[in-house]
């Protein structure tokens with residue numbers, strides 16, 4: 288059986304500041320609020336010919352680019368059963384029952400998830416990172432993204448790679 292290795296990246300630079308609101312229980316919807324979300328990635332696999340699982344700098348920079356797309360944005364779910372997100376190139380309108388929010392398009396990040404929980408943000412980032420690692424480090428077997436809302440509450444998504 289081959290030996291597997293694991294690398295972690297997480298630092299004060301792997302943070303994004305964003306607003307969101309989630310639904311919970313039946314019909315409950317949070318008010319709009321923000322977090323400084325801290326992100327950590329764990330990547331596992333055999334070593335490549337340079338004795339890396341993945342180049343730390345490449346992994347860190349890839350994550351930074353993904354986080355920059357979310358930084359200083361309102362995170363909106365496009366697959367929510369009741370939060371409707373519509374708009375054009377200038378404005379985005381989100382509605383939930385009798386509530387309505389309108390934001391400048393450039394200040395929104397529309398995420399293909401059913402709710403912008405820490406778990407679903409980790410799911411989104413894990414899938415984006417898996418796409419990037421297919422090019423950067425194709426030997427990677429598994430990755431994990433941890434998304435912490437900065438108060439010790441962390442959502443985690445683990446994905447198998449290379450399939």
Ligand SMILES: [Zn+2]
Pocket residue numbers: 307320321322436
């Ligand atoms: Zn929150």
